[in-house]
Amino acid sequence: xxxxxxxxxxxxxxxxxSISLGLVGLGMVWxxxxxxxxxxxxxxxxxxxIFISVSAPILFPITFSETPTPVxxxxxxxxESLPADSKVLISFDFDPAMAPEVQPMAxxxxxxxxxxxxxxxxxxxxxxxxxxxxxxxxxxxxTEFPEKRDGIDYVELGYKAGNEGxxxxxxxxxxxxxxxxxxxxxxxxxxxxxxxxxxxxxxxxISIGGGKPGIKEWVLFVGxxxxxxxxxxxxxxxxxQLYPYYPKQLLGLLGGVKGAAEYESxxxxxxxxxxxxxxxxxxxxxxxxxAHVVILAFIVLGNISFFVSRRRASR
Amino acid sequence: MKxxxxxxMLVVLAMFVISWLAKASSMAGVEDHNIWHxxxxxxxxxxxxxxxxxxxxxxxxxxxAEHLFxxxxxxxxxxxGFWTTIVxxxxxxxxxxxxxxxxxxxxxxxxxxxxLPDSVTFFIPVIxxxxxxxxxxxxxxxxxxxxxxxxxxxTAGFNLVRYLRSDFIEQVSSxxxxxxxxxxxxxxxxxxxxxxxxxxxxxxxxxxxxxxGVMCGLIYFFFSKExxxxxxxxxxxxxxxxxxxxxxxxxxTVMGRISLLxxxxxxxxGDWLGLIS
Numbered sequence: 001x002x003x004x005x006x007x008x009x010x011x012x013x014x015x016x017x018s019i020s021l022g023l024v025g026l027g028m029v030w031x032x033x034x035x036x037x038x039x040x041x042x043x044x045x046x047x048x049x050i051f052i053s054v055s056a057p058i059l060f061p062i063t064f065s066e067t068p069t070p071v072x073x074x075x076x077x078x079x080e081s082l083p084a085d086s087k088v089l090i091s092f093d094f095d096p097a098m099a100p101e102v103q104p105m106a107x108x109x110x111x112x113x114x115x116x117x118x119x120x121x122x123x124x125x126x127x128x129x130x131x132x133x134x135x136x137x138x139x140x141x142x143t144e145f146p147e148k149r150d151g152i153d154y155v156e157l158g159y160k161a162g163n164e165g166x167x168x169x170x171x172x173x174x175x176x177x178x179x180x181x182x183x184x185x186x187x188x189x190x191x192x193x194x195x196x197x198x199x200x201x202x203x204x205x206i207s208i209g210g211g212k213p214g215i216k217e218w219v220l221f222v223g224x225x226x227x228x229x230x231x232x233x234x235x236x237x238x239x240x241q242l243y244p245y246y247p248k249q250l251l252g253l254l255g256g257v258k259g260a261a262e263y264e265s266x267x268x269x270x271x272x273x274x275x276x277x278x279x280x281x282x283x284x285x286x287x288x289x290x291a292h293v294v295i296l297a298f299i300v301l302g303n304i305s306f307f308v309s310r311r312r313a314s315r
Numbered sequence: 316m317k318x319x320x321x322x323x324m325l326v327v328l329a330m331f332v333i334s335w336l337a338k339a340s341s342m343a344g345v346e347d348h349n350i351w352h353x354x355x356x357x358x359x360x361x362x363x364x365x366x367x368x369x370x371x372x373x374x375x376x377x378x379x380a381e382h383l384f385x386x387x388x389x390x391x392x393x394x395x396g397f398w399t400t401i402v403x404x405x406x407x408x409x410x411x412x413x414x415x416x417x418x419x420x421x422x423x424x425x426x427x428x429x430x431l432p433d434s435v436t437f438f439i440p441v442i443x444x445x446x447x448x449x450x451x452x453x454x455x456x457x458x459x460x461x462x463x464x465x466x467x468x469x470t471a472g473f474n475l476v477r478y479l480r481s482d483f484i485e486q487v488s489s490x491x492x493x494x495x496x497x498x499x500x501x502x503x504x505x506x507x508x509x510x511x512x513x514x515x516x517x518x519x520x521x522x523x524x525x526x527x528g529v530m531c532g533l534i535y536f537f538f539s540k541e542x543x544x545x546x547x548x549x550x551x552x553x554x555x556x557x558x559x560x561x562x563x564x565x566x567x568t569v570m571g572r573i574s575l576l577x578x579x580x581x582x583x584x585g586d587w588l589g590l591i592s
Binding site for chain 2: 044047050051054055058059061069070097099100101127128130158159160161162164165168177178179180184185186219220221224225235236237239240241244248249255256257258284287288291292295
């Protein structure tokens with residue numbers, strides 16, 4: 001009996017993405033021919049191609065394996081090497097516009113710290129950070145670690161206005177800037193803060209963001225004066241501006257969704273129990289890859305068209 | 316308003332209502348407040364599409380979403396600032412009765428608050444804040460220049476020291492990297508040659524790039540000597556280093572923008588249309 005074995009062996013994802021890429025490829029050939037005939041291509045056609053190349057891997061998910069780069073590995077190793085009950089502060093310094101890139105990092109850091117039984121202090125220098133912090137708490141803490149208790153295993157300080165001013169105060173005294181946690185419980189009656197007076201008493205600070213105030217301010221106002229190790233997860237746009245701080249002033253840096261994917265893959269490698277949880281960083285690398293291939297193809301196409309038209313003009 | 320515009324508005328409104336009802340009915344039995352959640356998800360999807368519609372051309376839907384975003388953001392920041400700073404930090408330090416009203420624990424008892432010399436200092440930002448709000452008054456707007464000057468001056472003062480230390484001294488010191496790392500002779504170097512990211516060869520190559528990149532970048536911006544000969548060569552390398560840096564920044568920006576698009580499309584396909592789990 002005939003069975004379409006080779007076809008069945010292909011997953012629906014592969015078929016879906018292949019069809020989409022085929023369409024994109026054919027469209028590009030059409031654009032190349034149109035360009036060579038010196039006819040304009042509407043910019044909206046380019047947007048359509050990007051839409052298809054990003055949509056296809058979302059609808060038919062394709063994931064790639066990631067190997068952590070040293071700048072990511074170093075931060076992972078630091079969280080991993082800290083003994084249980086270490087005090088880690090995670091600051092959510094971002095807004096919903098950055099969230100698709102940096103929320104996966106926030107989730108991964110939280111997951112990792114909880115798996116290592118660290119005591120985590122959550123705070124935010126951005127007003128919008130607090131609601132995103134609540135999202136991470138709901139998605140990671142409440143769902144995956146229901147045994148962890150507020151005030152004993154973690155504490156949420158929330159947002160405080162003042163930008164660098166907030167850091168300038170907590171570098172010497174937390175209680176002056178945060179008299180209570182987000183639930184109006186005085187810090188003096190929170191177990192985690194028994195031995196914490198200022199940022200100097202923390203074992204690690206992780207800032208997640210991509211704007212001002214953010215990682216740079218943490219380095220300038222807390223990391224350098226107190227020598228407290230600082231790690232960061234940043235939106236891709238600002239990552240190149242922060243690489244000069246690595247490795248002396250920044251312990252490690254996750255740049256954009258690629259950094260998040262690397263951290264997630266390393267986390268799964270060390271903690272197989274997280275294999276089944278959602279890994280948005282890794283999931284987003286499929287659309288990223290296809291979109292980049294299409295953008296590169298457009299650059300090549302544009303250059304061919306440019307050189308051909310220049311040669312025509314010189315004749 | 317043109318007749319075609321009214322028709323488009325009505326079509327969009329009809330599609331919104333249909334989508335809302337479909338979403339709410341699909342959530343029935345799963346969510347407690349399915350009508351409300353259905354509305355929120357449909358409205359979020361509408362705003363996403365309204366913003367993306369700018370890619371086609373400017374239109375009233377885009378304008379509506381843009382203005383709504385700016386308004387909601389400003390209101391959100393103001394409200395958070397009030398509840399976390401004025402209610403969270405100021406009121407517990409200046410009044411027990413107000414603390415009780417806002418249900419925040421007071422820092423100290425009423426008498427201690429009056430006796431504490433610290434408590435006086437908390438009124439200074441209150442006064443400065445009120446002075447800042449006087450900008451809204453046509454006659455007394457000039458008073459707002461004083462707190463503004465205080466903000467600019469104090470920020471400059473704080474930042475001067477921090478930037479000098481972290482962005483100047485520390486960064487200059489980070490540029491002085493060893494050009495020979497773990498050097499044990501040429502034979503040892505070639506016999507242990509590998510492309511491991513933390514290996515000797517890659518580390519040394521990275522340090523050489525930092526050293527040469529900084530030197531050539533500085534040469535490019537040094538205009539007291541004509542860029543000719545070896546100096547000119549250094550200047551040309553400098554501009555290449557700058558171009559590579561800008562290229563890397565642009566690449567990262569593209570990655571960031573694609574991530575945002577992925578985030579929005581994941582929402583549209585998943586939360587709104589239910590095409591992905």
